[in-house]
Amino acid sequence: MMKRLILLTCAVLFVLTATNVLAVSKGNTLSFEKSRMGTVTFDGTRHNEIATKGCRECHNPELFPKMKQGTVSIAMANIYAGEQCGFCHNGGRAFAAKGNCMRCHKR
16 A cells, blocks of 8 residues: 555656656655565655755666666675665665664565
8 A cells, every 4th residue: 555655646646747857855755675674765855955965966877777667676795895775774874784684674
């Protein structure tokens, strides 16, 4: 049910903004349910509050080239190497991903 609501919200945003760019805006969340460790929920409000350079800070060819769920395979090895989520979740800018699994993964 929540997944449908998220997809519907994204579709409405796309139509209203008439742009090729979609992101998780304030007040919205995106859930990644494929992890064996538990669902990871991306909170648009929290991430938009701390993003100082806008969407392109993360959505660029090095981190997340497309702003569409399912277009990038996210792997913990990449995150631990400072790529993808690990670009910020390195213990400096945001809490370190390594050793803090349950801060993102919820069962």
